Amino acid sequence: MNIGDVSSRSGLPAKTIRYYEDIGLIKPLRSANGYRSFVAADLHRLAFLGRARALGFTIEDCRTLMALYRDESRASADVKHLAQEHLSKIEGKIRDLQTMHDTLSELVKCCAGDDRPDCPILRDLSGISAALS
Amino acid sequence: MNIGDVSSRSGLPAKTIRYYEDIGLIKPLRSANGYRSFVAADLHRLAFLGRARALGFTIEDCRTLMALYRDESRASADVKHLAQEHLSKIEGKIRDLQTMHDTLSELVKCCAGDDRPDCPILRDLSGISAALS
DNA sequence: ATGAAGGTTCCAGTCAGGGGAGGGTCAAGG
DNA sequence: CCTTGACCCTCCCCTGACTGGAACCTTCAT
Numbered sequence: 001m002n003i004g005d006v007s008s009r010s011g012l013p014a015k016t017i018r019y020y021e022d023i024g025l026i027k028p029l030r031s032a033n034g035y036r037s038f039v040a041a042d043l044h045r046l047a048f049l050g051r052a053r054a055l056g057f058t059i060e061d062c063r064t065l066m067a068l069y070r071d072e073s074r075a076s077a078d079v080k081h082l083a084q085e086h087l088s089k090i091e092g093k094i095r096d097l098q099t100m101h102d103t104l105s106e107l108v109k110c111c112a113g114d115d116r117p118d119c120p121i122l123r124d125l126s127g128i129s130a131a132l133s
Numbered sequence: 134m135n136i137g138d139v140s141s142r143s144g145l146p147a148k149t150i151r152y153y154e155d156i157g158l159i160k161p162l163r164s165a166n167g168y169r170s171f172v173a174a175d176l177h178r179l180a181f182l183g184r185a186r187a188l189g190f191t192i193e194d195c196r197t198l199m200a201l202y203r204d205e206s207r208a209s210a211d212v213k214h215l216a217q218e219h220l221s222k223i224e225g226k227i228r229d230l231q232t233m234h235d236t237l238s239e240l241v242k243c244c245a246g247d248d249r250p251d252c253p254i255l256r257d258l259s260g261i262s263a264a265l266s
Numbered sequence: 267a268t269g270a271a272g273g274t275t276c277c278a279g280t281c282a283g284g285g286g287a288g289g290g291t292c293a294a295g296g
Numbered sequence: 297c298c299t300t301g302a303c304c305c306t307c308c309c310c311t312g313a314c315t316g317g318a319a320c321c322t323t324c325a326t
Contacts, residue, residue, distance in 0.1 A: 002272080002273070003272090003273075004271095004272065004273080013181050013314090013315085014273090015314070015315060016313085016314065016315090017318085018274090018275095019313075019315095021313060023313095025234060033213050033273080033274095033321085033322060033323085034273080034321080034322085035272090035273055035274080035322080036273085036274090044259070044260070047260050048258050048259055048260065051257070051258050051260065052258050053313090054231050054233075055237050055258075056230070056234060056237075057234045058312080058313090059313070060314075064260060065255070068252075068255065069255050069258070069259060071250075072250060073250060074250045074251055074252070075247065075248040075249070075250070076244055076245050076246055076247060076248075076250060076251060076252035076254075077246045077247055077248060079244065079252045079254050079255055080241060080244040080245075080246035080252070080254065081246070082243055083237060083240065083241050083244070083254050086237065087234065087237050087238055087241060088290060089236065090230050090233055090234050090237070093230055094227060094230045094231065094234065097189070097223050097226055097227045097230070098191045098227065099225065100187075100223055101189050101220065101223050101224065103188060104188050104189075104219065104220050104223070105215060105220055107216065108216045108217055108220060111209055111211035111212065111213040111216070112209050112213075113209055113210045113214070114208065114209060114210055115208040115209075115210060116208070116209055117205060117206060117207045117208065117209060118209060118210045119201075119206075119207070119209035119213070120199070121209075121212050121213065122201065122212055124184070124186075125181050125184050125185050125198060125202070126177070126181055126202060127177070127180050127181065127184065135303075135304075136303090136304070137302095137303065137304080146284085147281085147304090148283065148284060148285090149282085149284095151305095151306095152282075152283055152284095156282095166291060166292085166304080166305095167290080167291085167304080167305060167306095168291085168303090168304055168305075169304085169305090186282090191281080191282090192281080193280070227287085246274065
């Protein structure tokens with residue numbers, strides 16, 4: 001299989017697949033003409049990577065996860081621990097975004113949004129302490 | 134005021150302040166010795182930037198917001214529109230993260246997390262269609 | 267023989283800064 | 297007068313996870 005086939009089957013851009021080879025996540029063979037030659041195992045690894053990335057794991061996490069996957073004597077606790085760490089990072093990001101969202105949507109709600117210049121969003125950004133309302 | 138004072142007053146790292154000058158967001162004067170010399174207006178702009186960044190606006194958004202702030206004849210609709218676009222990007226990110234969170238926490242819940250190798254997280258990543266449970 | 271559609275490598279750019287080298291400046295103390 | 301330490305300066309490389317593009321090679325169909 002050439003990279004184009006693998007790309008359409010895995011859903012990953014060819015650029016991404018080359019990048020994954022660059023950083024050592026996959027090691028496809030080469031044909032005589034220099035083209036990468038993928039076998040089923042490569043496709044499987046790429047699909048694994050695609051799913052792990054879709055869950056937001058970093059590349060380094062993916063490397064660890066693949067190592068655990070190949071290690072038949074792994075402890076599921078190790079996998080679970082990694083996933084939980086990642087989960088709490090996700091939760092942190094959601095909290096941060098939610099805070100931004102709440103503040104900003106409040107400001108947006110207060111803004112008339114017409115052709116007059118007065119704007120509570122800019123007022124807030126400029127640091128008027130928005131006091132005593 | 135030197136950059137150190139401005140840094141501690143604005144809460145922004147000196148590196149960030151220099152970077153903001155680099156990309157043209159502020160233009161502090163220089164003393165004879167080459168040091169940046171900040172006046173109150175610079176501090177105000179930096180505080181504005183800090184708050185806008187804390188709300189997740191990109192640097193380019195900040196540039197636009199500052200231009201709107203300085204334009205006395207702006208329409209609040211323009212500000213509101215920018216804020217709403219940003220808000221919907223935030224909402225998209227929250228949705229994405231929430232989806233990851235839900236999937237991953239379900240997998241984590243199903244993982245024994247002991248010293249045995251069997252692990253539903255890895256099983257899912259490896260593409261077992263997880264069917265008929 | 268030619269043209270299109272694939273493949274290859276390598277370089278540069280993204281975003282918003284962070285880290286550190288190598289060096290100049292300033293105020294206080296000995 | 298000299299030194300010490302705390303500032304400040306510029307410059308360059310690094311981050312993550314790719315993406316875009318240039319310049320070039322291979323394969324296949326016409």
